[in-house]
Amino acid sequence: MADASEEKTGVRLVKYLAQCGVASRRGAGDIVQAGRVIINDEVVINMAYQVQPTDQVFLDGKLLNAPATEGAEVILLNKPDGVVCSLSDPHNPRTVLDCLPPDVRRGLKPVGRLDKDTTGLLLLTSDGDLINKLTHPRYGVCKTYRATVTGKITEEELDVLQSGMMLEDGPTASAEAKLVQVDERSYATFTTLDLTIHEGRNRQVRRMFDALGHQVRYLERIQYGPLRLEKMKHGAWRKLTEQELEALRQDAANSTKGT
Structure with missing residues:
Protein backbone atom coordinates (compact mmCIF):
# COMPACT_ATOMS: atom_id res chain seq x y z
CA MET A 1 0.00 0.00 0.00
CA ALA A 2 1.17 3.51 -0.77
CA ASP A 3 1.75 5.44 2.39
CA ALA A 4 3.81 8.47 1.58
CA SER A 5 3.61 11.68 -0.36
CA GLU A 6 6.58 13.78 -1.38
CA GLU A 7 4.55 16.57 -2.94
CA LYS A 8 5.01 19.97 -1.33
CA THR A 9 1.91 21.61 -2.79
CA GLY A 10 -1.71 20.64 -3.19
CA VAL A 11 -4.59 20.01 -0.81
CA ARG A 12 -4.19 17.84 2.28
CA LEU A 13 -6.10 14.59 1.71
CA VAL A 14 -8.42 14.85 4.70
CA LYS A 15 -9.32 18.41 3.71
CA TYR A 16 -9.90 17.30 0.11
CA LEU A 17 -12.32 14.57 1.26
CA ALA A 18 -14.15 17.01 3.52
CA GLN A 19 -14.46 19.51 0.66
CA CYS A 20 -15.93 16.74 -1.49
CA GLY A 21 -18.62 16.35 1.17
CA VAL A 22 -17.94 12.72 2.07
CA ALA A 23 -17.21 13.33 5.76
CA SER A 24 -15.95 15.80 8.31
CA ARG A 25 -12.19 16.14 8.58
CA ARG A 26 -12.15 13.80 11.57
CA GLY A 27 -14.30 11.29 9.73
CA ALA A 28 -12.12 11.68 6.63
CA GLY A 29 -9.09 10.71 8.69
CA ASP A 30 -10.80 7.47 9.73
CA ILE A 31 -11.68 6.76 6.09
CA VAL A 32 -8.08 7.24 4.98
CA GLN A 33 -6.61 5.08 7.74
CA ALA A 34 -9.08 2.32 6.90
CA GLY A 35 -7.49 2.06 3.47
CA ARG A 36 -10.64 3.07 1.58
CA VAL A 37 -8.95 5.75 -0.53
CA ILE A 38 -7.14 4.98 -3.78
CA ILE A 39 -5.17 7.66 -5.60
CA ASN A 40 -3.76 6.92 -9.03
CA ASP A 41 -4.18 3.15 -8.55
CA GLU A 42 -2.51 3.07 -5.12
CA VAL A 43 -4.07 2.84 -1.67
CA VAL A 44 -3.10 5.92 0.37
CA ILE A 45 -3.28 5.82 4.18
CA ASN A 46 -1.27 8.97 4.81
CA MET A 47 -3.68 11.70 5.95
CA ALA A 48 -1.07 14.36 5.07
CA TYR A 49 -0.94 13.30 1.42
CA GLN A 50 -1.11 16.41 -0.77
CA VAL A 51 -3.71 15.89 -3.50
CA GLN A 52 -2.65 17.38 -6.83
CA PRO A 53 -4.97 18.71 -9.57
CA THR A 54 -4.01 15.78 -11.81
CA ASP A 55 -4.72 13.10 -9.18
CA GLN A 56 -7.65 10.74 -9.52
CA VAL A 57 -9.09 10.08 -6.07
CA PHE A 58 -11.37 7.10 -5.47
CA LEU A 59 -13.37 6.30 -2.34
CA ASP A 60 -14.66 2.74 -2.08
CA GLY A 61 -14.07 2.40 -5.81
CA LYS A 62 -16.01 5.55 -6.77
CA LEU A 63 -14.23 8.47 -8.42
CA LEU A 64 -14.72 11.67 -6.45
CA ASN A 65 -15.50 14.92 -8.21
CA ALA A 66 -12.90 17.52 -7.41
CA PRO A 67 -14.13 20.18 -4.95
CA ALA A 68 -14.36 23.80 -5.98
CA THR A 69 -11.11 25.61 -6.50
CA GLU A 70 -9.85 27.73 -3.65
CA GLY A 71 -11.39 31.18 -3.68
CA ALA A 72 -14.91 30.17 -4.77
CA GLU A 73 -17.21 32.47 -2.81
CA TYR A 139 -29.82 15.13 -2.75
CA GLY A 140 -32.91 16.47 -0.97
CA VAL A 141 -31.16 19.05 1.22
CA CYS A 142 -33.65 20.15 3.89
CA LYS A 143 -35.01 23.69 3.96
CA THR A 144 -36.99 25.10 6.88
CA TYR A 145 -39.54 27.89 6.47
CA ARG A 146 -41.39 29.88 9.12
CA ALA A 147 -44.88 30.60 7.83
CA THR A 148 -47.72 32.65 9.24
CA VAL A 149 -51.02 31.59 7.71
CA THR A 150 -54.66 32.54 8.07
CA GLY A 151 -56.83 30.40 10.31
CA LYS A 152 -55.95 27.75 12.86
CA ILE A 153 -53.96 24.73 11.72
CA THR A 154 -55.48 21.56 13.15
CA GLU A 155 -53.66 18.41 14.25
CA GLU A 156 -55.13 16.61 11.24
CA GLU A 157 -53.72 19.26 8.91
CA LEU A 158 -50.30 18.99 10.56
CA ASP A 159 -50.41 15.25 9.86
CA VAL A 160 -51.25 15.93 6.19
CA LEU A 161 -48.35 18.37 5.85
CA GLN A 162 -45.97 15.84 7.36
CA SER A 163 -47.12 12.66 5.64
CA GLY A 164 -47.41 14.18 2.15
CA MET A 165 -50.22 15.67 0.11
CA MET A 166 -51.30 15.86 -3.50
CA LEU A 167 -50.58 19.04 -5.45
CA GLU A 168 -51.26 19.74 -9.12
CA ASP A 169 -47.73 18.65 -10.04
CA GLY A 170 -47.82 15.45 -7.98
CA PRO A 171 -47.56 14.31 -4.36
CA THR A 172 -45.19 16.00 -1.95
CA ALA A 173 -42.53 14.09 -0.04
CA SER A 174 -42.77 13.74 3.71
CA ALA A 175 -42.02 16.89 5.69
CA GLU A 176 -41.69 18.06 9.28
CA ALA A 177 -44.15 20.58 10.69
CA LYS A 178 -43.88 22.22 14.11
CA LEU A 179 -46.48 24.56 15.57
CA VAL A 180 -44.93 27.80 16.86
CA GLN A 181 -47.86 30.03 17.79
CA VAL A 182 -51.60 30.53 17.38
CA ASP A 183 -52.66 34.17 17.44
CA GLU A 184 -56.38 34.57 18.03
CA ARG A 185 -57.45 38.15 17.45
CA SER A 186 -60.87 39.73 17.54
CA TYR A 187 -61.09 39.89 13.75
CA ALA A 188 -59.08 36.81 12.68
CA THR A 189 -56.90 33.89 13.74
CA PHE A 190 -53.36 33.30 12.48
CA THR A 191 -51.07 30.30 12.92
CA THR A 192 -47.29 30.42 12.81
CA LEU A 193 -45.39 27.19 12.21
CA ASP A 194 -42.07 25.87 10.95
CA LEU A 195 -42.18 23.60 7.91
CA THR A 196 -39.15 21.60 6.78
CA ILE A 197 -39.21 20.20 3.27
CA HIS A 198 -36.72 18.24 1.18
CA GLU A 199 -37.89 19.44 -2.22
CA GLY A 200 -37.64 22.69 -4.15
CA ARG A 201 -40.73 23.00 -6.32
CA ASN A 202 -42.04 26.35 -7.47
CA ARG A 203 -43.92 28.10 -4.64
CA GLN A 204 -44.32 24.72 -2.95
CA VAL A 205 -44.84 25.89 0.63
CA ARG A 206 -47.50 28.40 -0.37
CA ARG A 207 -49.29 25.81 -2.50
CA MET A 208 -49.27 23.28 0.34
CA PHE A 209 -51.06 25.71 2.63
CA ASP A 210 -53.39 26.84 -0.15
CA ALA A 211 -54.44 23.22 -0.62
CA LEU A 212 -55.49 23.15 3.04
CA GLY A 213 -57.42 26.41 2.72
CA HIS A 214 -54.92 28.62 4.52
CA GLN A 215 -53.43 31.73 2.91
CA VAL A 216 -49.77 32.49 3.64
CA ARG A 217 -49.42 35.98 5.07
CA TYR A 218 -45.68 35.82 5.80
CA LEU A 219 -43.00 33.38 4.72
CA GLU A 220 -39.33 33.29 5.68
CA ARG A 221 -36.69 30.63 5.13
CA ILE A 222 -34.85 30.23 8.43
CA GLN A 223 -32.61 27.24 7.72
CA TYR A 224 -30.86 25.62 4.75
CA GLY A 225 -29.20 22.30 5.53
Missing part, protein backbone atom coordinates in the same frame (compact mmCIF):
# COMPACT_ATOMS: atom_id res chain seq x y z
CA VAL A 74 -20.27 31.31 -0.88
CA ILE A 75 -22.43 34.10 0.52
CA LEU A 76 -25.30 33.80 2.98
CA LEU A 77 -27.85 36.57 2.41
CA ASN A 78 -30.96 37.39 4.42
CA LYS A 79 -33.07 38.14 1.37
CA PRO A 80 -35.40 41.09 1.87
CA ASP A 81 -38.95 41.34 0.58
CA GLY A 82 -39.43 42.73 -2.92
CA VAL A 83 -36.25 41.51 -4.64
CA VAL A 84 -36.10 38.63 -7.10
CA CYS A 85 -33.61 35.79 -7.50
CA SER A 86 -33.73 35.91 -11.30
CA LEU A 87 -30.68 37.78 -12.55
CA SER A 88 -32.41 39.08 -15.67
CA ASP A 89 -36.03 40.04 -15.11
CA PRO A 90 -37.11 43.20 -16.98
CA HIS A 91 -40.27 43.43 -14.85
CA ASN A 92 -38.32 43.33 -11.57
CA PRO A 93 -35.15 45.37 -11.99
CA ARG A 94 -33.97 44.85 -8.37
CA THR A 95 -32.35 41.44 -7.87
CA VAL A 96 -30.62 39.76 -4.94
CA LEU A 97 -27.26 40.75 -6.41
CA ASP A 98 -28.17 44.37 -5.75
CA CYS A 99 -27.98 43.55 -2.03
CA LEU A 100 -24.24 42.95 -2.41
CA PRO A 101 -21.35 45.33 -3.17
CA PRO A 102 -20.17 45.20 -6.82
CA ASP A 103 -16.80 43.69 -5.90
CA VAL A 104 -18.51 40.87 -3.95
CA ARG A 105 -21.35 39.93 -6.30
CA ARG A 106 -19.18 39.38 -9.38
CA GLY A 107 -19.69 35.81 -10.66
CA LEU A 108 -22.22 34.82 -8.00
CA LYS A 109 -25.45 32.94 -8.72
CA PRO A 110 -28.30 32.10 -6.33
CA VAL A 111 -28.53 28.54 -5.03
CA GLY A 112 -32.13 27.86 -6.00
CA ARG A 113 -34.54 30.69 -5.49
CA LEU A 114 -37.00 32.36 -3.15
CA ASP A 115 -40.17 34.08 -4.32
CA LYS A 116 -40.14 37.85 -4.59
CA ASP A 117 -42.33 38.13 -1.49
CA THR A 118 -40.46 35.47 0.54
CA THR A 119 -37.64 36.57 2.81
CA GLY A 120 -34.82 34.74 4.53
CA LEU A 121 -31.78 32.58 4.01
CA LEU A 122 -30.45 32.50 0.47
CA LEU A 123 -27.04 31.22 -0.61
CA LEU A 124 -25.12 32.67 -3.54
CA THR A 125 -21.94 31.17 -4.93
CA SER A 126 -19.59 31.00 -7.88
CA ASP A 127 -19.25 27.23 -7.37
CA GLY A 128 -21.36 25.54 -10.04
CA ASP A 129 -20.74 22.05 -8.66
CA LEU A 130 -22.02 23.10 -5.24
CA ILE A 131 -25.13 24.66 -6.79
CA ASN A 132 -25.85 21.36 -8.52
CA LYS A 133 -25.41 19.32 -5.36
CA LEU A 134 -27.62 21.60 -3.28
CA THR A 135 -30.43 21.94 -5.82
CA HIS A 136 -30.54 18.53 -7.51
CA PRO A 137 -33.67 16.61 -6.37
CA ARG A 138 -31.75 13.43 -5.55
CA PRO A 226 -26.96 22.92 8.57
CA LEU A 227 -27.08 26.72 8.15
CA ARG A 228 -29.42 28.87 10.19
CA LEU A 229 -30.38 32.48 9.58
CA GLU A 230 -29.76 33.52 13.19
CA LYS A 231 -30.10 37.25 13.91
CA MET A 232 -29.39 38.99 10.62
CA LYS A 233 -31.23 42.04 9.37
CA HIS A 234 -33.01 41.85 6.03
CA GLY A 235 -30.49 42.64 3.32
CA ALA A 236 -27.52 41.69 5.51
CA TRP A 237 -24.99 39.18 4.20
CA ARG A 238 -21.82 37.38 5.20
CA LYS A 239 -19.35 34.86 3.78
CA LEU A 240 -19.55 31.27 4.96
CA THR A 241 -16.67 30.08 7.08
CA GLU A 242 -14.60 27.12 5.90
CA GLN A 243 -16.21 24.99 8.63
CA GLU A 244 -19.70 25.97 7.49
CA LEU A 245 -18.86 25.20 3.88
CA GLU A 246 -17.53 21.76 4.80
CA ALA A 247 -20.68 21.07 6.85
CA LEU A 248 -22.84 22.15 3.92
CA ARG A 249 -21.02 19.85 1.49
CA GLN A 250 -21.25 16.96 3.92
CA ASP A 251 -24.96 17.59 4.43
CA ALA A 252 -25.53 17.50 0.67
CA ALA A 253 -23.62 14.24 0.41
CA ASN A 254 -25.51 12.61 3.29
CA SER A 255 -29.02 13.95 2.65
CA THR A 256 -31.71 11.63 1.37
CA LYS A 257 -35.00 12.86 -0.01
CA GLY A 258 -37.97 12.47 2.32
CA THR A 259 -40.29 9.64 1.42
